[in-house]
Amino acid sequence: xxxxxxxxxxxxxxxxxxxxxxxxxxxxxxxxxxxxxxxxxxxxxxxxxxxxxxxxxxxxxxxxxxxxxxxxxxxxxxxxxxxxxxxxxxxxxxxxxxxxxxxxxxxxxxxxxxxxxxxxxxxxxxxxxxxxxxxxxxxxxxxxxxxxxxxxxxxxxxxxxxxxxxxxxxxxxxxxxxxxx
Numbered sequence: 317x318x319x320x321x322x323x324x325x326x327x328x329x330x331x332x333x334x335x336x337x338x339x340x341x342x343x344x345x346x347x348x349x350x351x352x353x354x355x356x357x358x359x360x361x362x363x364x365x366x367x368x369x370x371x372x373x374x375x376x377x378x379x380x381x382x383x384x385x386x387x388x389x390x391x392x393x394x395x396x397x398x399x400x401x402x403x404x405x406x407x408x409x410x411x412x413x414x415x416x417x418x419x420x421x422x423x424x425x426x427x428x429x430x431x432x433x434x435x436x437x438x439x440x441x442x443x444x445x446x447x448x449x450x451x452x453x454x455x456x457x458x459x460x461x462x463x464x465x466x467x468x469x470x471x472x473x474x475x476x477x478x479x480x481x482x483x484x485x486x487x488x489x490x491x492x493x494x495x496x497x
Contacts, residue, residue: 319411322414323452349428360372396465
């Protein structure tokens, strides 16, 4: 699968979709994250019409990296459900353009985009995948459990999480040097 991914926050979704349509590069699918019970993600079929029927997956989970009282980690099913959803999408000419969003576009959506990148491109794509995700969104602090679940499901033996942590450390060093901290 030739997969092109973008991530954003919930406030940008409709504008991104309309802009992509206007530019002749429409998205084929959207994966939306929202906190359980909030219905914060736009319902695209309602907002943009029937052409979006079956083209949006809404995943409910909190953007939590460490569990605690009242703080549940994202369930493993979010990664499995997203991969299964992507597998069912026909795309166009062997290509699939996907927008993945969460509330702020910083945690869950870049984490899942990284997993989907690695899934679509196969073993050995982990470094290029995190580089692309951080290029698209340099402020991303990916949701570690989602990356860990993806790593497990894709049988990467911890490589995805290790590569993300290494990229995060390199990025933070650049920020420190850039601002003289």
